[in-house]
Amino acid sequence: MRRIGAIFTPYSPPEALRDAAQAADDSGVPELWLWEDCFRESAFAAASAVLAWTDRLRVGIGVAPMPLRNVALTAMEIATVERLFPGRLIPGVGHGVLPWMGQVGARVASPLTLMAEYVPALRSLLAGEEVTTSGRYVSLDHVRLDWPPARTPGVVVAGEGPKTVRLTGQVGDGTVLPAGSTPDRVARTLATALEGRADAGRDAAHELIVFVSAAFGGDSARALLADDLLRTAGEADPALIVAGDAAAVTAAIEPFFSAGATSVILQPREAEADLVGFMAAAGEVARQVGAQ
Template sequence: MTRIGAIFNPYTHSPDEFRDAVLAAEEAGVPELWIWEDCFRQSAFATVGAALAWTERLKIGIGIAPMPLRNVAATAMEIATIERLFPGRLLPGVGHGVLPWMGQVGARVASPLTLMREYVPALRALLAGEQVDVAGRYVTLDAVRLDYPPQAAPRVYAAAEGPKTLQLSGEVADGTVLDSGHTPGEVAAAVAAIREARAAVGQEGAADIVAYVVAAFGPDAEARARADVGDKPDPLERAVWGDPAQVAEGTRAFFEAGVDEVILLPSSRVDLAEFYAAAGEVGRLVDATAAR
């Protein structure tokens, strides 16, 4: 399944710009708007709750909230409450967090992989309404069950980049969020690792794989895309640029690499209403192509 979304970048736009951005995304027909929680910029769950209250159709993805910052029961309560209030519109994701930042707040763990292996299954089980008993290295739950679990548990995504985390995300999560800056070939290798790991442990259902991709629209789009990717080899393989038709065509390589969704990332500061209008058109073009 091919889907297009867009991102609100907390590095180039501040929280006081978020409401107008959310309304612009819904008006433009962007189906999904993704945010993330980097220290020390903006909260994930407060942001999501506000965005869903302001809109009627827009889905909001969290890609991601750092696991070390929150007890898994607290994360489950946040997600379950939002899902009860706005059913089917939250796409929650968790990840290791940037390790130096986790150290700054006293939350850095010695083994991020162990934390993910314990945390994500516990989170999924709580959201499924199960009683969870865990005595792990980082996750301890004694007969914990949510009083108000979601009517239907949402997919839980895990962010992954390195080989071990890619494999683990396939084993324990419902989907994986891949960061921007990768070529379609690199994305294809990540997708293969996720799917192989999933098959090896007999994980049910297909993983939903989301890729952030740098995008630039309008005048000088190619130059801005190159600059936004940064100092990496073959930068123009790592971005999409041009008018909406050209960007839609550019996403094809990432879909062919095996991802289910391409999330368009404005790395530099842009007019968000214009960016989301173009992203909405990209989504419609991709949908039309997929329907043929």
């Protein structure tokens, strides 16, 4: 099933979150995704607030940086939120932005090694298992959650480079791609993640979640999005110009689904002033995608 969501980016202040979340819930947006960017909003505090404010919205963490968080703490956070709001949290982890990790003294020499140790330990803890491991970065001595989730949530993992993407397939339940990923890159990423999954002997389905920058409106919205792409990527790839009314955006994201994405999460521009309107339009996209 194709899934649609929207992102509340941490470029907006925490006090803007409630209105945006309630607009997403009221408009029928299935999922609202949050980032844990340094040094802005914390992911799990914001996720708990959104889940308390809304009735059916699922909340994705896209993503919590592994170097910044001890794996036992991350498991405790996820387990607590999952038990409070069963089935409504989509936990995600990633390397973190390396310069930010360096700023807080958490940068690791081998992010791949950290991921290879961290994600299996996290998934085992969430499954209620007792974990003892002594790795380069993850060390646990007979650790078991007192209050594991009643239903073990899947853990999605962010990845971009081939080695990281392959590892997300080996250890994660899904791969998260940032905005700026074309449909061609989506297809390549999925193939690489599935290779990693096969290497690990895992045969369950693998999710591919892609963030897609979008702008709702007329020619001015399209021009502003193109300017953003030029500023951040040096070019405005036509495949990444996802702009217009809900019908135009629905058509523009179809290639991402055709390339293998299971979820397309619409990301507002950094300077988006009308988050409530953005969420309402994203809800209409969700309805149109669901009707296909």
